[in-house]
Amino acid sequence: MKCMKKRNTILLLGIFSIIILITAQIIIIRGVWRQKDEMLNLRYRLFSQDALELLARQWSTDGFDTARMIISSKSELMLKMMEERKTDTLSASEKKELFDYVSLALNKEEDLSAFLSRYFELRGTDKDFISKIVINRFELVDYNRRIPVYLSEEFASRMLARADTIRRNGPPPNMRRPVRTREILIKRFGNEYNYYRLDFEYRIDFSDKQKMILREIAASLALSLFSILLVVSLFIITYKNLMEEKRLSNLKTDFINNMTHELKTPLSTITVAGRTLEMPVIRSNEEKILETAKMIGKQSVHLNQLINMILEISMWERTQFQLEKKRVRIQGFLNEIIDSFKSGGGNGAVIARNYDFGELEIEVDPVYFTTMINNLLSNAVKYCDTEPVIEIEGFTLDNKINIRIADNGIGINKNDQKRIFDKFYRASSGNIHKYKGLGLGLYYVRKIAEAHEGDVTVSSKPGKGSIFTITIPY
Numbered sequence: 001m002k003c004m005k006k007r008n009t010i011l012l013l014g015i016f017s018i019i020i021l022i023t024a025q026i027i028i029i030r031g032v033w034r035q036k037d038e039m040l041n042l043r044y045r046l047f048s049q050d051a052l053e054l055l056a057r058q059w060s061t062d063g064f065d066t067a068r069m070i071i072s073s074k075s076e077l078m079l080k081m082m083e084e085r086k087t088d089t090l091s092a093s094e095k096k097e098l099f100d101y102v103s104l105a106l107n108k109e110e111d112l113s114a115f116l117s118r119y120f121e122l123r124g125t126d127k128d129f130i131s132k133i134v135i136n137r138f139e140l141v142d143y144n145r146r147i148p149v150y151l152s153e154e155f156a157s158r159m160l161a162r163a164d165t166i167r168r169n170g171p172p173p174n175m176r177r178p179v180r181t182r183e184i185l186i187k188r189f190g191n192e193y194n195y196y197r198l199d200f201e202y203r204i205d206f207s208d209k210q211k212m213i214l215r216e217i218a219a220s221l222a223l224s225l226f227s228i229l230l231v232v233s234l235f236i237i238t239y240k241n242l243m244e245e246k247r248l249s250n251l252k253t254d255f256i257n258n259m260t261h262e263l264k265t266p267l268s269t270i271t272v273a274g275r276t277l278e279m280p281v282i283r284s285n286e287e288k289i290l291e292t293a294k295m296i297g298k299q300s301v302h303l304n305q306l307i308n309m310i311l312e313i314s315m316w317e318r319t320q321f322q323l324e325k326k327r328v329r330i331q332g333f334l335n336e337i338i339d340s341f342k343s344g345g346g347n348g349a350v351i352a353r354n355y356d357f358g359e360l361e362i363e364v365d366p367v368y369f370t371t372m373i374n375n376l377l378s379n380a381v382k383y384c385d386t387e388p389v390i391e392i393e394g395f396t397l398d399n400k401i402n403i404r405i406a407d408n409g410i411g412i413n414k415n416d417q418k419r420i421f422d423k424f425y426r427a428s429s430g431n432i433h434k435y436k437g438l439g440l441g442l443y444y445v446r447k448i449a450e451a452h453e454g455d456v457t458v459s460s461k462p463g464k465g466s467i468f469t470i471t472i473p474y
């Protein structure tokens, strides 16, 4: 429970720090992006100012002379028409038509864009852009008459705000904040001529400005992404390692508990036997002495076996198996192993044999092979709450012998099935002494099978039983 809590805290802390890191990186990148964007705008604005100055100096024009001439003659025509009609107003459709005409003239007959483009190219920057002309106000002007044709909302509010500022000499209260666009405002034109008054803005829009910024900040963007990726993977690896270490340390604790328990039983029997031998009543009875001595001997052998087992684990860890292979006739050899199991620990188990390997011979280490089969058989008996019924099946397939040991025991759930071959792993997780063991039997089985270039697998259903299959090439 405590461990779960700690694990969750670590996980939460990790996720929290990663989120903070990602947010920080996003803020930084956004800042860099905005800065680059502004720098780019500034650069183009400066270049454009230079270009406009050059145009004025060299050609005495701002690039809109032709357009103005066309608009002027159209305005004159309109004013004449109104005079003939003896009216001071224009209908909505006439206004719209006039506005469209002016807009078209400005867009079609301007020379500024071509000049700017050439100038940008000369300065070694991107020359492809889209120009945009925004008309703010257009009025026809005739001596003392002003006939409004068009007034943009934004321009009107700007004028209002300016008037307000002049009156109150303070900051305008409801001045609209300029709208952030991707366009760069190059110049505002506002002039009154013989027949009209025109205010408009000339803007440029770099279609691949985003790409240009991206190119410029690519290195820092990649670095940010890389650092995020690095931190996330480091966190995952560390967390996984931590969990694995925790699991191993739990397994080791379980093993020590089980081992202590296993060692205590023969030791206490020997102690009691020693005390018994000290009693005068016993000493005079030769039969009792012999019985006690036999018990001491048996328990010492058991103790010895346990200690050897521990010694063996560390030896197996350090060195590869040294198999002493012998050619054996598998049918007879398997029969022998099962027979001696039946007369030993397997007393009481019903064992059905269902194999016929004929005269097939196979090279195995007889001692290790016997240990492997014995471990599986004794587990089949040990992990069974009723009368054990074991079925041993054998066949050959793809130049491999298959030995399948099925039992009617308690079974193993799916999660444990993945781990039971690990060192020290016990399915009921440790300290439960109902089934004695150290979590090494199946670890040995796998090691021995692998040393014979074979394999062992399990399939099981809790409550129904388990099937262990050993395959070994021949």
Ligand code: ADP
Pocket (backbone or CB within 6 Å): 379, 380, 383, 407, 409, 410, 411, 412, 420, 425, 426, 427, 428, 436, 437, 438, 439, 440, 441, 442, 443, 466
């Ligand atoms: P041990 O028997 O000493 O605990 P093993 O390595 O032999 O260690 O087995 C590991 C675990 O696999 C056991 O703790 C047990 O829960 C489970 N197990 C092994 N064989 C069987 C079986 N035939 N039926 C049910 N569970 C089994």
